[in-house]
Amino acid sequence: MNKTLISVLAGLGAMFGWGTSDFFANLSSDKVGHLKAFFWSQLAGIIFTVFLIPFFGISTQVSLFLGIIIFLSSIAYAAGYLFFYKAFEVGNVSVVSAAINLEVVIGMLIAVIFSGQSLTLFQLFSVFLVLSGAFLVSVNFNDFKKNEFKLLAGVKEVLFASVFFGVFWNLSEYISEIIGWLPTSLYVKFGAIISLLFFSFFAKKKLKIEKANKKILLVIALIGILEAAAVASMNYGLEFGDLVLVYPISSALSIVTILMAVVFLKEKITKIQSLGIIITIVGIILTSI
Numbered sequence: 001m002n003k004t005l006i007s008v009l010a011g012l013g014a015m016f017g018w019g020t021s022d023f024f025a026n027l028s029s030d031k032v033g034h035l036k037a038f039f040w041s042q043l044a045g046i047i048f049t050v051f052l053i054p055f056f057g058i059s060t061q062v063s064l065f066l067g068i069i070i071f072l073s074s075i076a077y078a079a080g081y082l083f084f085y086k087a088f089e090v091g092n093v094s095v096v097s098a099a100i101n102l103e104v105v106i107g108m109l110i111a112v113i114f115s116g117q118s119l120t121l122f123q124l125f126s127v128f129l130v131l132s133g134a135f136l137v138s139v140n141f142n143d144f145k146k147n148e149f150k151l152l153a154g155v156k157e158v159l160f161a162s163v164f165f166g167v168f169w170n171l172s173e174y175i176s177e178i179i180g181w182l183p184t185s186l187y188v189k190f191g192a193i194i195s196l197l198f199f200s201f202f203a204k205k206k207l208k209i210e211k212a213n214k215k216i217l218l219v220i221a222l223i224g225i226l227e228a229a230a231v232a233s234m235n236y237g238l239e240f241g242d243l244v245l246v247y248p249i250s251s252a253l254s255i256v257t258i259l260m261a262v263v264f265l266k267e268k269i270t271k272i273q274s275l276g277i278i279i280t281i282v283g284i285i286l287t288s289i
Contacts, residue, residue, distance in 0.1 A: 003241050008287055010237025011249025017230025019256020021223045023264075031216050032209050034085035039196050039207050040217070042189055044224030049186045049232065058186065059179040066178060073171035074191020078199070080164035087157035099158040101134055104251045106166030111243045115170065119244050122286070127248045129283030134252045136276025169247060173238035181235035185228065245287060252280045 025037065032040075062070070084100060108127075111117045119127065176184045200207050209217065230250070237246035255277050261267040269277075 004245065004287075007237050007241030007245035008249060008284065010233050010241055011246040012284070013233030014230045014237070014246070014250035015253045016256055017226050017233060018250065019253035020260065021226035021230065022253060022257045023260040024219055024223045024226070032220070035082070035196070035200065035205055036207055036209055037220055037223070038081055038085065039193070039200070040209065040220045041224035041227060042193055042196070044221040045228030045231070046186065046189045046193065046224075048225045048228045049182070049189060052182055052232070053186075056182050058183045060183075062179065062183075062187070066175065069171055070175055070184075070187045071191055073168050073175065074188050075195050076164045076168035076171065077188055078192040078195040080161045080168055082199070083157045083161035083164065087154040087161060090154050090157065099155060100162060100165075101131055101251055102158070103162035103165040104131060104248050106162050107169050107247050108244050110166055110170045111173070111247075115173070115243070117242050117244045123245065126283050126286040127244070129279050129286065130248045130252055131283075133276045133278070133280030133283055134254055137252075137254045137258060137273050137280065169234070169238070169243060172235055173243050176235045176239040181232060181239045184235045184239075185232045189228070189231075249284055249287065252284065255280055 021041075025041075080103075087100075172184055172188065175188075196207075199205070230253075234246060234250055258267075258269060258273065259277075262269055
């Protein structure tokens with residue numbers, strides 16, 4: 001299997017994993033708080049990843065330098081999510097969902113500058129279609145009209161999240177190529193859990209879920225498993241494929257989330273969102289050619 005096909009399939013796996021986990025996260029995180037939902041979902045993700053070890057094996061030989069890189073990537077991973085969730089709390093959902101695609105541009109620029117990766121003009125056009133389609137799917141233009149003076153709210157947090165995510169996935173690619181996709185996924189999640197524990201301690205935030213909200217734990221566990229599967233798929237693509245192809249395809253996760261909302265919640269999509277879905281699918285198909 002060539003690099004391009006691996007990159008496309010891994011990107012699709014991450015897209016479906018994150019798209020479905022985001023669907024359930026939208027239904028549950030407001031009930032327990034984003035920090036708690038993220039922490040406990042990460043814990044469930046670690047357990048899921050551990051169960052994969054007997055099937056794929058894992059490398060335990062990590063140098064001091066690589067350990068430092070893993071620790072830094074874990075911080076970037078946790079910080080990216082915290083800023084992203086914060087952006088949803090203070091900003092317009094449509095703006096935040098669309099603006100977070102900036103992380104792909106930042107991640108690709110870092111990969112091109114520091115890793116020497118590149119795209120053909122045809123692939124670049126295909127990636128542009130994917131990102132454009134994802135933007136159209138994410139944006140609710142009616143919200144723009146209603147909240148025209150509030151568009152900047154949350155943008156600052158999204159910018160920070162985009163930078164952290166862009167840095168994280170480049171570091172994750174470096175780690176995956178040395179020790180493999182599975183240990184990378186596991187070690188980064190361990191590091192993220194530790195980072196969240198330190199953050200909650202110094203910020204005096206409680207992570208315990210109240211008894212009234214414990215029914216939602218199964219949903220949070222499902223979120224963690226789906227997100228862990230997405231991370232594993234992404235890291236697999238980074239180990240055997242190229243970030244500049246895996247990353248933009250995975251970013252089309254909003255298509256999955258919206259389609260699930262249409263199927264299960266009977267929500268309606270606009271003509272612009274339908275156009276965005278078509279453009280994204282065409283872009284993904286062209287990327288794999």
